[in-house]
Amino acid sequence: MADAMNAGIKVHDSLGARIAGVGYDEMLAREKGSFLDDCRQAAKPPNFMFPGGGGAVTLVLTYRSDGSGSTRCPNGPIEIDDKGTRGYKGIRFCVLVDGAERCGEEMVTEWGYRAREIPPTCRRCIIVAEKLRGEWKAEWPENDPYLDYISGLNGEIVQHVSDRIRGGVEYCQAANGYFQGLAADAFKDATCRIGKEAFTDRKSPLWGCRPILSQHDESIGEAPSDRSSEAAHRVSEIMVTTLQEWCPDLAPAVKAGPVLMTRWEKDAAPVYSSEGRLIPWVPN
Numbered sequence: 572m573a574d575a576m577n578a579g580i581k582v583h584d585s586l587g588a589r590i591a592g593v594g595y596d597e598m599l600a601r602e603k604g605s606f607l608d609d610c611r612q613a614a615k616p617p618n619f620m621f622p623g624g625g626g627a628v629t630l631v632l633t634y635r636s637d638g639s640g641s642t643r644c645p646n647g648p649i650e651i652d653d654k655g656t657r658g659y660k661g662i663r664f665c666v667l668v669d670g671a672e673r674c675g676e677e678m679v680t681e682w683g684y685r686a687r688e689i690p691p692t693c694r695r696c697i698i699v700a701e702k703l704r705g706e707w708k709a710e711w712p713e714n715d716p717y718l719d720y721i722s723g724l725n726g727e728i729v730q731h732v733s734d735r736i737r738g739g740v741e742y743c744q745a746a747n748g749y750f751q752g753l754a755a756d757a758f759k760d761a762t763c764r765i766g767k768e769a770f771t772d773r774k775s776p777l778w779g780c781r782p783i784l785s786q787h788d789e790s791i792g793e794a795p796s797d798r799s800s801e802a803a804h805r806v807s808e809i810m811v812t813t814l815q816e817w818c819p820d821l822a823p824a825v826k827a828g829p830v831l832m833t834r835w836e837k838d839a840a841p842v843y844s845s846e847g848r849l850i851p852w853v854p855n
């Protein structure tokens with residue numbers, strides 16, 4: 572996956588292409604709302620969840636209701652946009668990639684060869700998720716030895732670079748720790764550097780700015796409007812160089828684009844003035 576990222580390959584598009592059985596270029600050229608688009612949407616959860624040791628049932632349960640978007644489906648129970656498109660809240664794998672007319676036609680409350688008890692879950696979604704797990708493994712074969720290694724640990728991991736020790740970890744926590752912990756440590760470091768400039772460095776464009784929130788991979792703060800462009804670019808620069816120090820193997824792939832807005836909106840995108848200054852995005 573690291574090689575793919577450094578080569579500029581989009582990892583969700585790449586797995587989505589495999590799920591759809593098409594080439595990567597065809598996936599890139601997909602139309603919005605197409606089957607390829609659905610396969611691309613179905614590729615994101617496996618890329619995020621399976622390296623953390625989760626299985627098919629966890630994948631279905633995690634993504635069916637939270638803020639992971641919605642699934643278009645003419646027979647769906649709710650309207651998912653203001654155009655009256657029907658569908659489901661969250662990701663429904665059976666509808667997205669297996670052509671199901673509705674999700675949850677057959678619900679199961681146990682799964683696996685040990686018939687483990689699970690919350691009522693769409694059987695077809697789980698079967699699709701198991702197939703997706705196979706596609707994910709074929710796309711990123713390094714995960715087989717990785718998860719084997721995780722199985723052999725006994726409750727403790729030492730994070731790369733920081734040497735931070737995390738004890739009392741079970742299988743999924745250990746797998747997720749290595750998958751995600753390095754980025755988290757790097758981001759904490761970037762947060763400290765941003766704060767230090769904002770509060771102590773009079774020469775920095777961040778002087779007098781106020782870091783507010785470090786949200787997984789977004790650093791959110793307030794800046795005086797007359798130098799908000801410089802401040803936002805400086806935050807980006809700190810995030811990029813800090814992660815490159817922590818994770819030099821992925822240095823070519825590191826990006827952190829700045830965006831300005833007068834209030835936080837998930838859809839915000841960078842907007843530039845004719846003089847090339849970053850200016851606040853406003854909703855249509």
Ligand SMILES: [Zn+2]
Nearest residue numbers: 665674693696
């Ligand atoms: Zn389903």
